[in-house]
Amino acid sequence: MKTQYYTATSVDGYLADEENSLEWLFQFGAVEGVDDGYSQFVERVGALAMGSTTYDWIIEHEDLLKHPEMWPYEGPAWVFSTRELPAVDGADIRFVQGDVGPVHEEMVAAAAGENVWLVGGGELVGQFHDRGLLDEIVLNVAPVTLASGAPLLPRRITDPPLKLTDVERQGNGFAVLTYEVQRPAEN
DSSP states (O other), X not given: OXXXXXXXXXXXXXXXXXXXXXXXXXXXXSOTTHHHHXXXXXXXXXXXXXXXXXXXXXXXXXXXXXXGGGOOOOSOEEEEOSSOOOOOTTSOEEEEOSOHHHHHHHHHHHHTTSEEEEEEOHHHHHHHHHTTOOOEEEEEEESOOOSSSEESOOSOOOSSOOEEEEEEEOGGGOEEEEEEOOOOOXX
C-alpha cells in the first residue's frame, strides 16, 4: 500500500494555469502510453483525496450536478475544504477539514490494502508530505510551460531528496517520472 501523488504537470511545475484551467493539457487529447498508465494506476487505488479547488473543477468540467453518473471514481473520496460544497448524488464523497493525519488513517482502512491517491492540489499534497504520509510522486510531464498558475507541490524537499525510481517516454513528448519520497534518517 502506498500513498501516491499522481498528476500531470507542465515542464515548469504547474498543475493548472492562472484560471485553474487544464485546457493546456487537453490540447494533447489521448496520449499514447499515458492513458494505459493511468488505467493501470487507477486499478490499484482504493481511496482518494483532493482539495476543494480540484473538486470544484471536476464538478464543473464534468457537469456532475446535472450528470452524477459521470463521477469518475469508484470507491470512497475525501474532499478537504473549509467551505460547504455540493455533493454528487450516488458518489461516496466525505467532506473533511483539518489535520490530514487522522483522515489518512481512515483512507488507509477504507482502501483495504490498495493504494491511496492524492489527486491534488499541491498544497494538500504538501500537507500529507509534511506529516510523513506521502510515499510516491508520479508526474506526467507535458511538453509545455505555463509560467504561472497552481504549483505542483509548494514545498521544499531537499534533505533527503526524492529518489527517481522510473522514467518513461510517452507519446506527444510526455515523460512520466516516478519518485520515491525518502524519509529523514532517524538518529
